[in-house]
Amino acid sequence: MLKECMLSNNMASVEEIKEIDVEIRKVIADAAQFAMSDPEPPLDGLCNHIFANEPPIEVCGTNPWVKLKSVS
Structure with a gap:
C-alpha cells in the first residue's frame, strides 16, 4: 500500500x-x-541484564540466583 x-x-x-x-x-x-x-550466548549469561522490581523472576524455568548447568 x-x-x-x-x-x-x-x-x-x-x-x-x-x-x-x-x-x-x-x-x-x-x-x-x-x-x-x-553463537548462542553461554547459559551463565542467560539472566544478565534482566531487571525487575519484585524478584525473583523466572527465565526459562530458572531465576538469576540459581547457577545454570548445561544439559548437553
Whole structure:
C-alpha cells in the first residue's frame, strides 16, 4: 500500500522503489545471516541484564540466583 501511495503521489519513482527494495532485502539477508552464524550466548549469561522490581523472576524455568548447568 505504501509503494502504491508513494507512486501515485509522485513521492518516488519506480526505479527508486526498486532500489529501496533491493537495499531492504540486503539488510534482511545480512541480519538473517548474522543471526544464523552468531553463537548462542553461554547459559551463565542467560539472566544478565534482566531487571525487575519484585524478584525473583523466572527465565526459562530458572531465576538469576540459581547457577545454570548445561544439559548437553
